[in-house]
Every structure is written in structure tokens, then in C-alpha cells.
Amino acid sequence: MLMAVLLAFFQGLFFLIGTLVRREQELFARISGYNDSVLYQMAGVPVLLLSLVMVSAVGEYVIELGRRGALEHIQTLPVDMKLVMGAHATTIVSVSLLYYFAVTVPFVYLRGGPGAVAHLLPAMLVLALGLLPLFLFAALVALLTLLVRTEAFLELVSASVYTFTGIAYPLTVFPQFVALLAQLLPHPHVAESVRLAVFYGVLEPARLVPMLAVLAGYAVFSTAIYSRIERVLRRGGRYEVVTE
Amino acid sequence: MVAAIEVEGLRKTYVERRLWRVKRVVTALDSVTFAIERGTMVALLGPNGAGKSTTVRILSTLLLPDGGTARVMGHDVVKEASSVRRVIGVMLDPEKGHFGRLTGLENLVFYGVLHGLTRSDARSRAVELLEQFGLGDARDRPVEGYSKGMKARLAICRVLIHDPEVLILDEPTAGLDPISAREVRERLKGLKREGRTVLVTTHNLWEAEELSDRLIVLNRGRVIAEGTPEEVKRAFGLMWNVELEVSGNLEGLKLGWETELGISERGRPLLKVMIREDPSELVPLILSELRSRGVQVLSVSVREPTLEEAFVRAVGGA
Numbered sequence: 001m002l003m004a005v006l007l008a009f010f011q012g013l014f015f016l017i018g019t020l021v022r023r024e025q026e027l028f029a030r031i032s033g034y035n036d037s038v039l040y041q042m043a044g045v046p047v048l049l050l051s052l053v054m055v056s057a058v059g060e061y062v063i064e065l066g067r068r069g070a071l072e073h074i075q076t077l078p079v080d081m082k083l084v085m086g087a088h089a090t091t092i093v094s095v096s097l098l099y100y101f102a103v104t105v106p107f108v109y110l111r112g113g114p115g116a117v118a119h120l121l122p123a124m125l126v127l128a129l130g131l132l133p134l135f136l137f138a139a140l141v142a143l144l145t146l147l148v149r150t151e152a153f154l155e156l157v158s159a160s161v162y163t164f165t166g167i168a169y170p171l172t173v174f175p176q177f178v179a180l181l182a183q184l185l186p187h188p189h190v191a192e193s194v195r196l197a198v199f200y201g202v203l204e205p206a207r208l209v210p211m212l213a214v215l216a217g218y219a220v221f222s223t224a225i226y227s228r229i230e231r232v233l234r235r236g237g238r239y240e241v242v243t244e
Numbered sequence: 245m246v247a248a249i250e251v252e253g254l255r256k257t258y259v260e261r262r263l264w265r266v267k268r269v270v271t272a273l274d275s276v277t278f279a280i281e282r283g284t285m286v287a288l289l290g291p292n293g294a295g296k297s298t299t300v301r302i303l304s305t306l307l308l309p310d311g312g313t314a315r316v317m318g319h320d321v322v323k324e325a326s327s328v329r330r331v332i333g334v335m336l337d338p339e340k341g342h343f344g345r346l347t348g349l350e351n352l353v354f355y356g357v358l359h360g361l362t363r364s365d366a367r368s369r370a371v372e373l374l375e376q377f378g379l380g381d382a383r384d385r386p387v388e389g390y391s392k393g394m395k396a397r398l399a400i401c402r403v404l405i406h407d408p409e410v411l412i413l414d415e416p417t418a419g420l421d422p423i424s425a426r427e428v429r430e431r432l433k434g435l436k437r438e439g440r441t442v443l444v445t446t447h448n449l450w451e452a453e454e455l456s457d458r459l460i461v462l463n464r465g466r467v468i469a470e471g472t473p474e475e476v477k478r479a480f481g482l483m484w485n486v487e488l489e490v491s492g493n494l495e496g497l498k499l500g501w502e503t504e505l506g507i508s509e510r511g512r513p514l515l516k517v518m519i520r521e522d523p524s525e526l527v528p529l530i531l532s533e534l535r536s537r538g539v540q541v542l543s544v545s546v547r548e549p550t551l552e553e554a555f556v557r558a559v560g561g562a
Contacts, residue, residue: 069340073402076304078329079358234308236258 046104046194050096050127051134051187052158057092058085058138059145059154066146082226089135097128108198123197130190130211136218137186143229161187186214248410248441249280249303253312256298256465272298274465275312280458282409285432285442287452290462291559296445299462300414303443304334316410330360333403335413338396338420338428344388348379348398351387352405359406366405373401377431393424400431411435413444417451429455449551459551463559477549483518485547486527490515492539499533501526512542 065071074084101124108116141157164174164182174182182188189211196204254276260268273295280286288296301307302314305325313320319327335341342351349370356366374383377397382390390398396416403411416432417425425448432455435442446452452459453473461469461476469476483502489512494505501517508514515534519526523546534541 068342068344069337070343072306072336073334073341073355074358075306076329076332076334077355077358078326078360084358231308234306 046100050100050131051137051161053096054092054131054134054138055141055154055158055161058088058135059142059151061088062142062146063151063154081230082223085139089132089139093128093131093135096131097124100124100127104198119198119200123194126190126193126197126208126211129215130186130193133186133211133215133218134190136222140218140222140225143226143233146233147229161185186211186218189214246282247279248282248284248317249278249443250315251279251299251303251312252277252314254299254302254309254314255311256295256302256307256309271465273302273309273312276462276465276467277312278460278467278470280441280443282441283439284457285436285444285455286458286460287456288443288445288460288462289447289449289452289555293464294462294559295465296462297414298465300334300336300412300443300445303328304332304336304412305329330406331409333406333408333411335399335403335411335416337414338399338416338418339392341402342387342390342395342398345386347384348374348387348390348394348401349383351398352401355402356405361406369405369407370401373404374398377401378427391424392420393427396420396424396428397431400428400435404435409441411440411442411444413442415445415447417446417448425451449555453551461555461559468559473551477551477553478520481520483520483549484523485549486517486519486523486530487545487547488515488517488530488534489513489542489544490534490539491542494539497537497539499530501530 062071065074074081101120104120104123105117108120112119141154145151145153164178164185189207193204193207193211196207254273256271256273258270258272259266260270272293276295276299288299290296298307302309302321303316305321305328308322313322315321316328317331319331321328343354346354349367352370352373353363353366356369357363359366361369371380371383374380377400379394379397379401382394387395387398400416403413413432417428420428429451432442432444436455436457444452444455456473458472459470459476460467469479471479487508489508489510491513494513494515497503497515499517501519503518504516506514506516517530519530527544527546531541531544
């Protein structure tokens with residue numbers, strides 16, 4: 001709920017900055033050395049917030065299931081946990097998309113008129129695809145949280161996502177190796193594709209291909225690592241996360 | 245009779261680590277072997293840390309053993325976990341596993357669908373179970389408002405939603421008040437009458453004796469006794485106490501059994517005879533022996549050894 005309010009708040013705030021502050025692009029370039037408008041840069045923030053919602057929602061879901069003992073009960077059922085997580089993902093992704101659309105439309109309309117709103121459709125498509133690797137990332141974080149058995153891990157990852165994904169500010173401000181590492185996360189690719197789609201209404205192959213590659217990579221990596229983590233969890237027999 | 249659960253040489257060790265260093269190694273199961281016949285109810289007994297929960301969790305496919313094999317209805321719990329999950333119903337904690345904001349009916353339908361039932365089949369089965377377990381009136385109320393006893397009954401409904409052949413219940417009456425616990429026990433007896441195979445762990449020895457056809461006593465990861473409650477008592481060499489209020493000369497009296505002399509509550513001489521064999525055969529022999537020695541018997545009482553005595557002796561002496 002807090003994230004939903006934050007998303008609406010930041011969308012509005014950045015719209016105001018981008019609209020009201022004159023020569024903001026020049027100002028931003030002087031501060032960051034990155035020649036983009038604040039509005040362009042901040043168009044990626046929803047991706048960051050949605051990702052944080054996703055990591056938090058999936059992580060909390062797994063932690064809560066563990067706390068209630070439901071995770072153990074689900075593990076004793078003849079159903080693949082991946083299917084349960086998939087159902088959870090479908091719900092989160094659908095709600096996130098609808099919410100993103102609802103919050104963004106007014107600002108995009110005010111800024112660019114009806115034509116700009118049409119740009120939101122490719123942006124939604126990109127976001128729909130992009131939310132999948134974000135979900136897989138969140139699912140991995142949730143499983144790792146189960147493995148290390150402390151909720152602090154979840155918070156650490158959320159903080160790292162905020163800091164090292166280059167969504168809230170350009171990756172160029174980081175040392176080069178951090179910028180390279182950040183490219184391994186799905187977030188920068190999704191954010192950049194969403195920005196391009198929102199601003200120019202284009203699905204640029206140069207951006208989409210890395211994003212799809214990251215999506216495929218995360219799908220393969222998550223599937224492979226899931227079985228290993230599940231085995232480690234079954235070897236230890238612990239499905240509860242320490243929350244205090 | 246075909247075995248529903250077969251466990252052979254099961255081993256499990258927990259390694260507790262602090263960072264990379266091994267802090268503690270605990271052997272939870274050390275070559276545990278037993279078999280449970282179809283249609284019987286068996287209680288797994290043992291003190292804390294005996295290995296009961298570890299056994300239950302391995303049989304429920306939640307935990308991987310380090311060695312040995314465990315099969316449920318012929319399916320290996322490691323290699324055929326999915327097949328095992330289809331034939332078992334597991335209750336790990338009567339209060340846990342429910343979704344508090346969902347109603348009792350919604351909880352059961354959710355688990356039914358995850359078991360592969362269609363929504364309508366899950367619903368009709370859930371309604372039937374809720375009625376059968378006295379939760380019909382509460383079926384549309386959120387579970388967070390249920391009492392402990394209601395949650396325990398709902399947990400039994402949950403494990404029965406897919407009509408499993410084998411039930412694995414870890415301390416089903418733990419934390420319940422005596423009335424709720426009695427209700428749950430009655431339901432468990434009903435399951436036994438339906439011919440299901442039930443493995444139940446409990447700390448309540450009286451409950452184990454009342455419910456189960458057979459007992460498996462674990463201590464420090466090993467099976468130390470197995471059999472009917474009577475067989476377990478006998479296995480630990482427990483004796484019946486035959487208490488006789490007598491009058492007459494008891495000086496120099498020697499019988500063929502272990503005896504003790506004392507005073508009864510009514511202030512009469514009390515002769516205690518400890519026997520290991522069936523008292524229905526031995527008591528007449530004791531009486532005729534005493535009569536032949538001129539001792540008059542005023543009253544006779546036979547006290548059975550309790551399972552608790554057997555348990556304490558077994559665990560304490562192990």
C-alpha cells in the first residue's frame with residue numbers, strides 16, 4: 001500500500017520538476033554529466049518501485065507462508081511450488097501493470113497530450129515483459145531469504161536494487177565495474193526500455209534484445225537454481241524465516 | 245498384510261554451522277527401521293529430540309534423509325516425492341497451515357484444488373467434511389476467528405480433503421484444551437474405523453495407548469521398542485502389582501515371586517506380589533498358594549503397569 005502511494009507521489013513529483021523547472025535538462029547534465037532530462041531519467045522510477053514492491057511482496061509472501069506453516073503444507077502437496085509462485089506472479093504483474101497505467105496516464109496526458117498516451121501502450125508491453133524477469137529476480141531473492149533464514153537479507157537486496165540499478169540516477173555516476181555488474185540485473189534494461197517507449201513510443205530492438213536476453217537468462221538461471229535451493233531446503237528441513 | 249509405510253535404516257544428521265565452521269552435529273535418526281501395516285493406527289513415541297518429528301518430516305517429503313530408505317504405499321519418499329504426496333495427508337501443527345483471512349470453506353477448497361481436485365469437487369468434499377466435523381455453521385467465517393479446537397478440526401478436514409490413504413499427524417492434540425483434545429481423539433478414532441493408515445506422534449502416553457494399535461518408541465534416534473501397548477510394557481520388563489490384604493501368619497512366607505510386605509490404607513497387613521506374566525492366570529495360583537499356607541486373603545487388587553512407567557524406564561534406561 002505504501003509503495004502504491006509512493007509510486008503515485010514520485011510520478012507526480014517528477015512530473016512537476018520536469019515541467020516546472022526550466023532548463024532542468026541542462027541542470028541535470030551539469031550535476032550528473034548525463035545528457036538527459038530529469039523527466040526522462042525519472043520515467044524509470046516506476047520500474048524501480050514496482051521491483052521493490054515485487055521483491056517485497058514475493059519475499060513477504062514466502063516469509064508469511066513460512067510463519068503460518070502454510071509453506072510446509074504446500075510442500076507436502078503434489079503441486080510444483082513453481083506453479084504456486086507463478087500464480088502469485090500473474091496476480092502481481094497484472095495488478096502492477098494496471099496500477100502503473102492508472103498512475104501514469106494523467107501525467108503523460110498533461111505533458112504530451114493524447115498522442116503521448118498512445119506511447120504508453122508499447123511501454124505497457126515492455127513493462128509486462130520486463131516484470132517477468134523482475135518477478136523471477138524477486139522469487140530468487142525470496143528463496144535465498146528462506147535459505148539464509150533472516151528477513152534482513154530481503155531488506156538488503158531491496159536497498160541494493162535501489163542503489164545499484166541506475167534507475168533513480170544514471171549508471172555512469174558509478175565506477176565502471178559497478179555499472180557493468182548492474183547490467184547483470186534485469187532492472188536497468190527494463191527501465192531503459194520503458195523510458196524509450198514512454199517518451200518516443202518505440203520498442204527499440206537495441207534495448208529490447210538485451211532485455212529479452214536477460215529475461216531468458218533469468219528464466220534458465222532461476223529454474224536451474226530453484227531445484228538446487230529446494231534440495232538444500234529439503235536437506236535442512238527449515239521453511240521458516242527468522243524475522244526478529 | 246501389506247505395509248503402508250516401510251522405513252529401513254533411516255539416518256539423518258543435522259549439521260549446525262556458524263558461517264563456515266561446524267558448530268554442532270546432531271544425530272536425529274540412527275538407522276531407524278519399522279513398518280506400518282495398512283489400516284492400522286500407530287503412535288510414534290519418544291521424548292523431545294528422540295527423532296519423531298524428523299521421521300514425520302522425512303515421510304512427508306519435507307526433509308531428505310542422509311541414508312536408508314522410506315516408502316509410503318510403495319513410493320520412495322526421495323525419488324518419488326510427488327507420488328508420495330498424492331497418497332498422504334499431513335498435519336504438522338493443528339493450528340498452522342491455515343489462511344486466517346479465508347473462511348474455513350475457502351481454505352479447504354484452496355488445498356483441494358492444489359491436490360488436483362476440480363473447484364466444484366473440492367467444494368462439495370469440503371462442505372461434506374465441514375459438516376462431518378461439526379464446522380458446518382462456521383464454514384463461512386474467517387479462520388482467524390476460530391478457536392484452537394475448531395482450527396484443529398479444520399486441520400483434520402484439510403488432510404482429508406483429497407481422501408488420502410495414509411495420514412501423518414504430528415502431535416494433533418498439542419496445545420488443545422482437554423475438551424478439544426478429546427474431540428480430536430474421537431475424530432481420530434473415526435479415521436481408524438474408516439480403515440485408513442494413521443501415523444501419529446504424541447507426548448500423551450495415555451492418548452497413545454487409547455488410540456493406537458501399535459507403538460513405536462524412539463529415543464536418541466533409535467527404535468527402542470515396538471509393538472502393541474501390552475508388548476511394549478512387557479518388553480521393558482514391567483510388572484503387574486497384585487496387592488492382597490491378608491490376615492494370618494506371614495512370617496517366613498516365601499512365594500515363587502518377588503514380594504513386599506506393607507500396611508494397607510485400612511491398617512491391615514498388605515502383601516504385594518510383583519508378577520511379569522498374565523495376572524488372570526497367576527492370581528488364582530497365588531491365592532491357592534496362600535490358602536494352603538493358612539493365610540486368609542481379605543481383598544485382592546491388581547494394578548496394571550502404565551505405559552508411562554514403561555516409557556520412563558525405556559527412556560531413562562536407554
